[in-house]
Amino acid sequence: MEAATVAQPRAARRKKGKKATGEPKTPWWLWIVVAGIVLFCLFPFYWMLNISLKSGPDLSSADLLPPNPTLKNYESIFKDSNFTNGLRNSAIVALTTTFLSVVFGSFAAYTLARLKVPKKFWILALILSVSTFPGISIAAPLFKLWTDIGLYNTLIGLIIPNLAFALPLTIYILTSFFREIPKDLEEAALVDGATRFQAFYKVVVPLAAPGMATAAILTFIAAWNEFLFAITLTSSQAARTVPASIAFFTGSTQFEQPLGTISAASVVISIPLIIMVLLFQKRIVAGLTAGAVKG
Amino acid sequence: MAEIQLDGIWKRYPDGFEAVKNMDLTINDGEFMILVGPSGCGKSTALRMIAGLEDITEGDLLIGGERVNDLEPRDRDIAMVFQNYALYPHMSVRDNMGFALKLAKVPNSEINSKVEEAAKILDLTQHLERKPANLSGGQRQRVAMGRAIVRDPKSFLMDEPLSNLDAKLRVQMRTEVARIQSRLNVTTVYVTHDQTEALTLGDRVAVMRAGIIQQVDHPKVLYDDPLNLFVAGFIGSPSMNFLPGRLEGETIRLPFGDVPIPHRLRSKLKASGGAQDIIAGMRPEHFEDAAIEGDVPGLLKFRAKVAVVESMGSELYAYFDVETKVGDSAELAELAKDAGLEDLPTHGSGDQTQVVARLDAASKAAAGEEIDLVLETEEIKLFDPGTGKSLTAG
Numbered sequence: 001m002e003a004a005t006v007a008q009p010r011a012a013r014r015k016k017g018k019k020a021t022g023e024p025k026t027p028w029w030l031w032i033v034v035a036g037i038v039l040f041c042l043f044p045f046y047w048m049l050n051i052s053l054k055s056g057p058d059l060s061s062a063d064l065l066p067p068n069p070t071l072k073n074y075e076s077i078f079k080d081s082n083f084t085n086g087l088r089n090s091a092i093v094a095l096t097t098t099f100l101s102v103v104f105g106s107f108a109a110y111t112l113a114r115l116k117v118p119k120k121f122w123i124l125a126l127i128l129s130v131s132t133f134p135g136i137s138i139a140a141p142l143f144k145l146w147t148d149i150g151l152y153n154t155l156i157g158l159i160i161p162n163l164a165f166a167l168p169l170t171i172y173i174l175t176s177f178f179r180e181i182p183k184d185l186e187e188a189a190l191v192d193g194a195t196r197f198q199a200f201y202k203v204v205v206p207l208a209a210p211g212m213a214t215a216a217i218l219t220f221i222a223a224w225n226e227f228l229f230a231i232t233l234t235s236s237q238a239a240r241t242v243p244a245s246i247a248f249f250t251g252s253t254q255f256e257q258p259l260g261t262i263s264a265a266s267v268v269i270s271i272p273l274i275i276m277v278l279l280f281q282k283r284i285v286a287g288l289t290a291g292a293v294k295g
Numbered sequence: 296m297a298e299i300q301l302d303g304i305w306k307r308y309p310d311g312f313e314a315v316k317n318m319d320l321t322i323n324d325g326e327f328m329i330l331v332g333p334s335g336c337g338k339s340t341a342l343r344m345i346a347g348l349e350d351i352t353e354g355d356l357l358i359g360g361e362r363v364n365d366l367e368p369r370d371r372d373i374a375m376v377f378q379n380y381a382l383y384p385h386m387s388v389r390d391n392m393g394f395a396l397k398l399a400k401v402p403n404s405e406i407n408s409k410v411e412e413a414a415k416i417l418d419l420t421q422h423l424e425r426k427p428a429n430l431s432g433g434q435r436q437r438v439a440m441g442r443a444i445v446r447d448p449k450s451f452l453m454d455e456p457l458s459n460l461d462a463k464l465r466v467q468m469r470t471e472v473a474r475i476q477s478r479l480n481v482t483t484v485y486v487t488h489d490q491t492e493a494l495t496l497g498d499r500v501a502v503m504r505a506g507i508i509q510q511v512d513h514p515k516v517l518y519d520d521p522l523n524l525f526v527a528g529f530i531g532s533p534s535m536n537f538l539p540g541r542l543e544g545e546t547i548r549l550p551f552g553d554v555p556i557p558h559r560l561r562s563k564l565k566a567s568g569g570a571q572d573i574i575a576g577m578r579p580e581h582f583e584d585a586a587i588e589g590d591v592p593g594l595l596k597f598r599a600k601v602a603v604v605e606s607m608g609s610e611l612y613a614y615f616d617v618e619t620k621v622g623d624s625a626e627l628a629e630l631a632k633d634a635g636l637e638d639l640p641t642h643g644s645g646d647q648t649q650v651v652a653r654l655d656a657a658s659k660a661a662a663g664e665e666i667d668l669v670l671e672t673e674e675i676k677l678f679d680p681g682t683g684k685s686l687t688a689g
Contacts, residue, residue: 184381187348191452192395192442193369202394206385 045270052263059259073264077249083265085237086245090269092155093241094223097162101219102212104163105170106178110200112171113178114186124175131168135161139232146233153235161233162223170215177211178204214283221273242269297359297449297482298324299345304354306340306506314340316506318354322450325480327473329497331487332529337506338486339454345484346375346452359449369398374443375452379459380435382427382442388414389423392441413441416475433464437471444475450482457492469495490530494518502526520688524678527576527685533612536650539619539680540575547675549575550617550648551597554672560687573686576676579612582652584660585667594669601660602649611654613666616647 051059052073053066061067077083108127112120142161143152151157181204189199205212230244237245246265249258299322306315315337322328330338343349345356347368356364363371374395382391390397392413393406401409414420417437427435436456443451456472457465473496476483487493493500494514501511502525510522514530521527527535541548546555585596599615606612652668660666677686 182379182381184377184379185383187346187368188375188377188381188383188442189394190348190368191346191373191375192446193398195367195369198398203383 048263048266051259052267055260059257073260074268077261077265077268080249080261082237082240082245082248083242086240086242087269089155089158089237089239090224090241090243093158093162093226094220096155096159097166097223098216098220100159100163101166101170102216105167105215106174106205106208106212108167109171109174110178110204113175114183124172127168127171131165133165135165135228139228142229143232152233153239155239157233158226158229158239158241161229162226166219166222170219173215173218174208174211177208181207210283213280217276217280217283220276224269224273298322298357299450299482299484300355300357300360301341301345302355302357304341304344304356305352306337306344306349307352314506315344318506318508320501320508320511322482322484324482327476327483327485327496327498329485329487329493329500330503331490331493331500332503332509334488335505336503338488338503341503342452342454342484342486346373347371372449373452374446374448374450376439376443376454376456378455380427380439380456382435382438384427387424387426388419388430388438388441391427391438392445395442395446409445410441413445416444416478417441432460433468436460436464436468440472440475444479448481450484451476453483453485455487456485458487458489472496491532494530500530502529504529520685521576521676522685522688524574524576524683524685527676527678531578533579533651533653535576535578535676536648537678538575538577538617538648538650540573540677541570542573542677543570547573547575547677549595550619551599551670552595554595554670554675557593557673557675559673560675560677572680574678574680576678577650577670578674579651579653581671581674582613582650582654583669583671584654584658585669586659587655587657588669591669593672595672596667596669598665599650599652599668600665601662604660604662606656608656610656611658611660613652613654613658613660613668614649615652615668617650619648 050064050066053069053071054061055068055070055072058067111117112124117123138161146152146157151160185203185207186199189203190196194202225243226241227243230241231247234240234244240248242265246262246269249261249265301318301320304315304318305313307313318337318341320328330341332338340349344351345358347363347366351364355362358371358373383394386394389407389410392410396406396409410423411420414423417440419434419437419441422430422434422438427438430438436459439456453472457468460468469492472485476496485492485496493502494517497514499511500514500517502509502517504525510517510526517526517530521530521535524537528537538550540550542556546553588594590596599617601613601615603614604611605614654660654668658666676688678684679686
């Protein structure tokens with residue numbers, strides 16, 4: 001009896017102590033679930049890599065490892081002007097969109113965060129609502145308009161709609177970043193002899209750099225992956241970006257599916273994104289939550 | 296170097312709130328002017344209007360004789376020290392201090408020599424390459440000062456620059472600020488809510504309340520001859536004691552005894568004549584333990600039951616309650632609320648008013664015991680309970 005009464009508080013104490021030291025130990029089954037999810041997510045990518053290393057009759061095999069691994073597909077896509085031009089166009093479109101989006105986005109965000117603008121909330125809400133538009137709803141009218149005014153099948157014709165869909169998120173992220181920068185800093189700069197614009201780019205911009213990096217990365221990824229406008233608004237290699245040009249890959253014969261080269265091209269265009277996301281993972285998450293919390 | 300002149304300055308916000316009302320103030324060339332008052336009295340708004348960070352609704356602001364109402368802050372040639380220092384976090388101390396000069400396109404060699412000279416004055420030389428985040432509070436404060444002085448501006452504006460420092464450092468920096476100001480001899484406007492800073496630093500002090508300047512004068516005058524109840528209660532620590540009394544002919548009736556009208560005040564009070572209610576103000580140091588002071592003419596002796604004793608080492612603060620039967624003064628109650636001064640008596644509910652006396656450390660005063668106290672009647676100040684205006688100053 002006595003032993004029991006002594007043991008009880010000790011057990012209670014141990015339980016308490018565990019809570020205080022932080023997270024409980026991860027149970028074994030959680031690891032299995034996590035492994036399952038990772039496998040589920042990454043398998044398509046692995047399969048793409050797998051196919052890209054196969055050629056000829058191997059393509060139809062279901063082996064987990066390519067029986068005769070070869071880099072032939074990679075060699076051939078880099079010889080294909082369809083792909084190399086696409087890569088060039090993608091780079092131009094994505095980088096230009098990113099640059100313009102951050103520049104104009106930061107101006108707009110600064111205005112919304114700091115200057116006296118009536119009905120700020122509604123302006124921001126309107127801007128954000130643009131990003132909820134399904135792209136397909138404007139693809140057809142845009143095609144008609146672009147053909148009429150000569151922007152069809154040009155890089156500018158792709159940059160404009162990309163920018164329109166990238167700006168809302170950029171403005172949203174940067175507005176919340178700018179809001180967090182103490183007003184006193186700008187006022188100090190103004191008193192120190194800076195113009196509004198100097199105060200903005202010498203004091204505010206350097207301090208909002210993490211937010212700008214986040215916005216830039218997200219914009220770049222979206223523009224790089226963009227398919228709908230790329231396929232609708234282009235007709236030749238002159239303006240076609242990679243995601244669209246991959247669809248135009250042809251096999252060596254009419255009856256052969258160009259599976260190997262498509263996979264190889266997909267692997268190649270994924271690499272810059274994977275590197276970027278891994279490098280800036282923290283930034284992206286921080287930027288997204290900053291936007292989410294501050295709203 | 297320049298004179299700053301505020302001429303009927305108003306600040307009215309879009310919602311109709313008036314932060315500064317018809318402010319007239321001239322700050323002479325090289326003068327150290329303090330704006331002091333409780334929070335929300337408009338002192339910071341006034342400073343920000345001088346800086347150009349806040350629009351002036353009405354009135355004229357002149358710096359060095361030139362009307363600057365519509366000039367941008369950068370064109371006014373002023374330097375400002377902010378309450379939270381507002382150092383640029385991404386720049387080193389050197390770049391922080393040189394930022395204004397760099398914007399003004401001063402050659403690099405000159406920037407460096409000026410920054411280094413300022414750093415020497417402020418004892419920051421070994422910290423020049425560090426970032427503000429790695430500095431202590433006192434060092435950051437000095438960088439903020441340094442940023443102001445390298446520019447050699449027409450005037451310094453300081454917005455509660457010491458309020459973020461701990462008590463000891465604040466006293467230290469206070470002397471530092473005074474030293475730098477007198478050395479550079481630049482017109483300075485300094486905003487604070489701390490009356491001690493105001494009294495110790497300023498050449499002149501402007502006491503503000505609810506957007507209106509109550510009194511502008513040398514610290515000594517503010518202390519000895521406050522123009523109204525607010526200034527009297529705000530300046531001095533512990534605050535002046537206020538007790539209701541009555542003026543009858545040649546005597547002042549106070550809750551603890553009758554006092555003949557002091558000589559000094561007699562001529563000033565002649566005009567009012569007859570009997571009237573008054574509020575009497577007595578500074579804590581004008582009380583003394585009767586056992587120490589002895590029986591000297593001109594002193595009013597009375598017995599009081601001490602409620603609390605605070606020993607400061609060099610002196611004692613003895614708190615005691617006084618029965619007051621005269622009706623409450625709305626002015627006093629409002630003042631107490633407005634200024635957040637707990638020391639001001641509250642007349643509302645009870646008929647007791649707390650009085651604090653500053654006694655010699657040798658006094659035997661103890662909590663809960665009765666003691667004989669004397670009051671220097673010459674030093675009593677009299678106020679009109681209706682208007683709060685002093686009957687004796689001026």
